Amino acid sequence: MTDTAKNEKINLSILISLLSLRFVLLFLSHINFIDSNLGLIIYLLGTFILTGLFICKNIENLSLFNISGFAIFLFLFSPVFSIISDPYNFIAYINIPIAIIFGVYLFRKKKELTLTKTLTNKLAGNIVITLIITAAIIAIGVFIKEFKGGDNLDTLNLEWIIHQLLFQLSFAAIMEEPLFRGFLWGYLKKYKLRDISICIIQALLFWFGHIYYMDTGLNFWIWHPIAAFLFGLIIVKTKNIAYSLGAHALVNTVAQIFMFYYKVL
Structure with missing residues (x-):
């Protein structure tokens, strides 16, 4: 078996896992x-471990998987973001040394990194x-879901929004974006x-990956596939x-605001 075939087999194994x-x-x-709880x-x-392994295994062609330097930064620092949003999240403390190992490896191999890049004139x-x-996505969600939560806008503050944004970035976004869109x-x-x-x-697979929301009506049947x-x-x-x-993190954060702090009449 050639090295290329071996690498492809490893990549496929990680992806399937x-x-x-x-x-x-x-x-x-x-x-x-x-x-x-055990499943989660x-x-x-x-x-987290398999995502890091896939990135490290494909440092020479990360651009093929839409991985940029900033995306790697967000991945490596996601355990820190998680702790900021929830200091009692023990899983994040386990992921920090794992992230450090991945970070050291990628830094040592930085000359081999081939990342997707955005020209400065295209950034804006x-x-x-x-x-x-x-x-x-947010507008469609508001219309379809008819968000009905509590009238608690007086308790909404910037600190809560930042913590929620960091949580969503380190949770759903980091768990799903590298896999489906990368x-x-x-x-x-x-x-x-x-x-x-x-x-x-990828939208169909992402939708199917949320099949446990099937009993949420239009949320599952309409909003999830459109959002994906x-x-x-x-x-x-x-x-x-x-x-x-x-x-992804912003959409989920706004969804949380509507669900818990605002009532759509």
């Missing part, structure tokens, strides 16, 4: 086939595109598929998961 954690483990946890711990630790455009798509995207690209085709495929497609559209336009990471 990540998908298994996301689809199989979380579903079994949701139906209480295994303890939900395994999912979070396993996903990418930010605008990301904000527009993010606003669209690794899976790059793997499908090897089959010469068009970006829009990959966008649709629009997150993918950010990648089509920017080729950088750093933008979709930020968009």
Whole structure:
């Protein structure tokens, strides 16, 4: 077996393992086939470790997987963000030394890193595109979900928003964006598929990955597939998961604000 074939086999094994954690483990946890707390711990630790391994294993072609330097920074510092938002999150304390190991390895191999880059003159455009798509996802969510929560706007403050944003960035965004809009995207690209085709495929898989929300009505059947497609559209336009990471965290943060602090009449 050639080195290329061996690397492809390893990449596929990591990708399948990540998908298994996301689809199989979380579903079994949701139906209480295994303890939900244990399932979540395994999912979070396993996903973080496998994500780091995939990045380190593919340092010479990370641009294929829409991985930028800033995306790596967000990944490596996600345990710190998690602790800032919740000092009692013991999983984050476990992930910190793991992140340091990955960081040291990537720093030593920095000359071999081939990252996706954004030209300075396109940076503002990418930010605008990301904000527009993010606003669209939020607007669709508000309309479809008819957010009904408590009238607690008087308790809403900037500190809570920052903590929630950091939590969402270190939780859902870091667990899902590298997998669906990074690794899976790059793997499908090897089959010469068009970006829009990959966008649709990843959206369907992302949607199916949230099947445990099936009983939430339009939230699952309409909003999740649309949001997944629009997150993918950010990648089509920017080729950088750093933008979709930020968009994902922002959407979830705003959702939390509507659910707990505002009532849509």
